[in-house]
Amino acid sequence: MTLSLNSERAxxxxxxxxxxxxxxxxxxxxxxxxxxxxxxxxxxxRIVLGALIALAALNLLTDLRSxxxxxxxxxxxVLVMMALLVVYVKVMPDLGFFxxxxxxxxxxxxxxxxxxxxxxxxxxxxxxxxxxxxxxHILTMPLPTSPLFWWI
Amino acid sequence: MLDLLPQALSLIFTVEGxxxxxxxxxxGIVLGALPGIGSTVAVAMILPFTLTMSQAPAILLxxxxxxxxxxxxxxxxxxxxxxGTPQSAATCFDGYPMALRxxxxxxxxxxxxASVVGGLASSVVLILAAPQLAAFALNFGPIETFAxxxxxxxxxxxxxxxxxxxxxxxxxxxxxxxxxxxxxLTGEPRFTFGSFQLIAGFDLLxxxxxxxxxxxxxxxxxxxxxxxxxxxxxxxxxLPKLGEWRGRIGGLLKSVAIGNVIGIMPGTGAATxxxxxxxxxxxxxxxxxxxxxxxxxxLIASESANNAVTGGALVPTLALGxxxxxxxxxxxxxxxxxxxxxxxxxxxxxxxxIAAIFTGFFVVNLMLLPLGMLVSRVAAPLLRLREAYMxxxxxxxxxxxxxxxxxxxxxxxxxxAAGVIGFVLRRQGYPMxxxxxxxxxxxxxxxxxxxGLIITNGSFVQFFTHHPIAVALILAAAAMLLLPLVRAxxxxxx
Numbered sequence: 001m002t003l004s005l006n007s008e009r010a011x012x013x014x015x016x017x018x019x020x021x022x023x024x025x026x027x028x029x030x031x032x033x034x035x036x037x038x039x040x041x042x043x044x045x046r047i048v049l050g051a052l053i054a055l056a057a058l059n060l061l062t063d064l065r066s067x068x069x070x071x072x073x074x075x076x077x078v079l080v081m082m083a084l085l086v087v088y089v090k091v092m093p094d095l096g097f098f099x100x101x102x103x104x105x106x107x108x109x110x111x112x113x114x115x116x117x118x119x120x121x122x123x124x125x126x127x128x129x130x131x132x133x134x135x136x137h138i139l140t141m142p143l144p145t146s147p148l149f150w151w152i
Numbered sequence: 153m154l155d156l157l158p159q160a161l162s163l164i165f166t167v168e169g170x171x172x173x174x175x176x177x178x179x180g181i182v183l184g185a186l187p188g189i190g191s192t193v194a195v196a197m198i199l200p201f202t203l204t205m206s207q208a209p210a211i212l213l214x215x216x217x218x219x220x221x222x223x224x225x226x227x228x229x230x231x232x233x234x235x236g237t238p239q240s241a242a243t244c245f246d247g248y249p250m251a252l253r254x255x256x257x258x259x260x261x262x263x264x265x266a267s268v269v270g271g272l273a274s275s276v277v278l279i280l281a282a283p284q285l286a287a288f289a290l291n292f293g294p295i296e297t298f299a300x301x302x303x304x305x306x307x308x309x310x311x312x313x314x315x316x317x318x319x320x321x322x323x324x325x326x327x328x329x330x331x332x333x334x335x336x337l338t339g340e341p342r343f344t345f346g347s348f349q350l351i352a353g354f355d356l357l358x359x360x361x362x363x364x365x366x367x368x369x370x371x372x373x374x375x376x377x378x379x380x381x382x383x384x385x386x387x388x389x390x391l392p393k394l395g396e397w398r399g400r401i402g403g404l405l406k407s408v409a410i411g412n413v414i415g416i417m418p419g420t421g422a423a424t425x426x427x428x429x430x431x432x433x434x435x436x437x438x439x440x441x442x443x444x445x446x447x448x449x450x451l452i453a454s455e456s457a458n459n460a461v462t463g464g465a466l467v468p469t470l471a472l473g474x475x476x477x478x479x480x481x482x483x484x485x486x487x488x489x490x491x492x493x494x495x496x497x498x499x500x501x502x503x504x505x506i507a508a509i510f511t512g513f514f515v516v517n518l519m520l521l522p523l524g525m526l527v528s529r530v531a532a533p534l535l536r537l538r539e540a541y542m543x544x545x546x547x548x549x550x551x552x553x554x555x556x557x558x559x560x561x562x563x564x565x566x567x568x569a570a571g572v573i574g575f576v577l578r579r580q581g582y583p584m585x586x587x588x589x590x591x592x593x594x595x596x597x598x599x600x601x602x603x604g605l606i607i608t609n610g611s612f613v614q615f616f617t618h619h620p621i622a623v624a625l626i627l628a629a630a631a632m633l634l635l636p637l638v639r640a641x642x643x644x645x646x
Contacts, residue, residue, distance in 0.1 A: 009580045016321065023328070023343065031340060038605040041335035041342055044598040048331065052324045059317045078374045082572050085366070089551060089564035097552070105544045112373060112540035123541050127548055139204060141556065 013063045017056035024049040077111040084108070096146025101128035160507035163208045164515060172205070176213040177516055177523045180220020185227040185236045185531040188372050188539060189546065191422075192478045193365045194221045197546065199357060199486055200553030207490045207505055212512040214483055219271055219462050219516045220523075222422055226263040226455055227528050231256060231384050232535050239422035239458040242430040246443065246450035253446060257390035262448045263455045264389055264524045266404065270456035271517030273408045274415060274463025278470075279510045281416070282499065285471035289496040294603035295615060297496065299625035301597045304474035306629040307417060309586050316636050318582045326590020327597065329354050336599055349562040356485045356591060358563040361550045362570025363577075363584045364478065369543045370575040386532050389525045392448070403433050404452050411457035415464020421477045421585075422458040422465075429457030459520075463513060470506060472496055474593065478585040481592050489557065495596060 027049055030042030037043045084107050092100040105124035114120055135143050163169055176198075183194035195214050202210035225240030230247035243263060250259035292300065309319040332343045333353030344350040407429040414425040433453035434443045443450045465476030466483075473495035475481035484494045492502055499506045554567045574584055608614035616623065 012576060012580050026343065030342065033338070036605070036610040038602040038610060039337060041338050041340040044601060045328070045331045045342060048324055048327045052321065052328065055317055055321045055324060059321055062315070062317060075374055078370050078575075081370060081373055082575070085547070085571065086565070086568045089561070089568045092551065092555075092564065093561040101548050101551075105548070108544050108547065109540055112543060114538065114540045119538070119541070123544055127545055131548060131552060135552070141204070143552070144555075 009063045009066075010060065013056065013060040017053065017060055020049055020052040020056050024053060081108060081111055084111075093144045094146070096148070097143040098128050098132050099146045099148055101131075156503055156507035157511065159504045160511040163504070163508040164212070164512050168205075168209050169212065169512070172209045172213045173216050173512060173516055173519060174523065176216025177220040177519050178527050180217035181224035181227070181520075181524060181527040182531045182534065183217065184221030184224025184240075185528075186534060186537070186542060187228050187232075187234045187236050188368065188542060189221075190237045190368070191218055191221040191225075191239070192482065193368055193546065194218075195479050195482050196357075196361050196365055197549050197553060199482060199489075200556045202486060203489065203557060207487075207492060208508045208512075210486060210490055211483065211505070211509055212516075214486055215509065215513050216516045216519075218479055218483075219459070219513070219520065222459055222462055223264070223267040223271075223455075223520050223524060224527075224531065225458075226267065227260065227531050228535055230259045230263060231386055231532055237422075239426050239461070240454070241423060242426040242454035242458075243451060245430065245454075246445070246447050249444070249446035250448075250451070251384045251386075254385070255446070256384050256386040257388055258392070259446075259448075259451060260386075260389045260524075260528055261391040262451045264521060264528075265392060266407075266452040266455035267459040267524070268517060268521045269404060270408050270411055270459035271462060271520060272514065274412055274460045275510070275514040275517050276463075277412045277416075277460075278463035278466050278513065282467045282471040282506075282510075285467060286496065286499040289472050290500060292496055292621070293619075294600040294607065295619045295622045296625065298597060298600040298604055299619075299622035299629070300472060300496075301474065301593050301600065303625045303629040303632070304468070304472070305586070305590060305593060305597075306632040308589050309633075315581060316633075318580070319586050322577070322582045322584065323586035323590040326587040326592075327594045329359065329587075329591045330594025331598065336595065337602060349560075354566055354591075355554070355558060355560070355563045356588075357489070357557050358554045358567040359570045359591060360478075360482055360485060360588050361554055362567040363574030363587060365546055365550045366567065366571025367574030367578055367584070369546055370571060371578060372539060372543055374575075374579075386529075388529055391525075396448075399438065400449060400452060403437055403449055404456055406436075407433065407453045407456040408460045411460025412464045414457075415461035415476060416467045417476075422461040425461045426454040426458040429453045459517075466509075466513070469494075470498060470509065473498055473596070475589055478588055481585070481588045484592055494592075 024046065027042045027045040033039035084104060088100055088104045102124050105127065106120055109120045109123060132143055135141050164173070180194060183189045184191065194217050198217055199214065202213055205213070221237060222239055225235050225237030226243045226247065228234050228236040229240040229243040230251050233244050233248040235241040235244055247259045247263060250256070305323050309316065309323045332350060334340070334351055335342055341351055410429045410432065411425045414428065430450060430453045433449055434440050437449045439447050439449050465480050468474045468476050469480040469484060473484065475484050487494050492498070492505065550567065551564060554563050557563065578584060604615050616626065
């Protein structure tokens, strides 16, 4: 990936601008009230989004002018971590906290460069295990369980 | 407030109260010492665990973690030259050189004493100033409240790190997030796009944990630096003798005053206070030639100022419902979760809770001395822990915490999305504190604006001209926004 931070910054600024315009258009379609602006559900959001459009446009201009930046190199593992995080929170309620957390911990530790099998085993099994013990048995606030680990 | 002292003490001096204060302070010191966690993440991570507690112990636990973590940052600053929290960055300048010449215990002794004095002084300022400010604010109607929140938001944005425009965008994004869900007056769904889950809006805690804690995990992962930590030989804190304070009391008091004043201003924070105080001490202290080489005056300046900020930041939070920084924004969220409505009537409506907070905060700062001496020896070896392990622990605790608040899997998705978006925005220099504060203040801002327009029959002219306090506050807000522009123009001319 050769995109510089400067380009990345401009892309983020452009997305912010387009998003705020789209949301403003959505807000302008809210049903209007005939009792005045105070009773209009879109009144406050339109003020907020109007300000956001102005600021995002100014921001885009500023970011296009600035010249410094560093490369997007080395972000591959972070992108994988982001994807894993989204999958983890999606499956955790069904798969159970313990099983999902062990898998996530092993994956995160490997992505973060940990290669010690003992370290990985202790953290990946120990931390979720300790949290399950704390919540299920001490605080008596049961965590989501799975068919595999219902006995924990 | 003094008449409520017996009731406040009866809340604190219970087994639960004392356990909460002791455990919270100790945990705060450890979490503050571990680089990468920081006060905001520490408070946000522990917040969900307070849901099983009643109001007073829950808030006291978070206050103890707040004060403890600000002090705890000095341990790693002195022992490994890496500040555990940003507010201890200035402590590295003189703390680490002292440690290098074999005086680690002494350096931590100076840092501990300065932190305790700074924290205690800020407790007194909190107790004296907050009720006065709250009493004044009781005269405020919706229009003045609207103007006050606008001023608070602009203060936070104009002094937050990075560019003014990016700070404003973050604040306005926070306001936008607060309008998602049912309209507070008509119930009409806004920006829910047919999702039933969004009718109640975004869960504040899920957003806070996402943009602060999870984005921090991703940022740390992207800037991974696994250099081996060389821990300096440390055999416990050595407190400075009484005679060694000679000639240093004036500097200490000045730093405490700087920390308190900066703490009261919304948005500034402990890191700014520590650097300003350090710079002032380096300019004026008789020992200035030794600054940066292991001079105790430098340590005193940064550590007393950063702890003095803690009480100061609570003044606008408790008196006006305007959080001084991201940490106090999380505390306001805690109050809301415990059924207390933050705002200008907070002190009026919850006098015993507030008296307990004041007293508890004073006790926490007293406890910093013995607990700091005890916990620093335990925390020091933890500094050798690999960062990767800590990042995994933070991720699991965040997930657990968010899931427990409402037991709603949708909140976990919000947290993950906030983490990813927070990571992208922080990489580009958007500060996250204004976003969270905008989200906290958004509902009150909207309601006060719309109520104000009902009072003035929809007239914006009356809204902005018939209320002198509101006009003064709006003018002050405009000045806060113009100030950085004027400074930039002057700098260019200079």
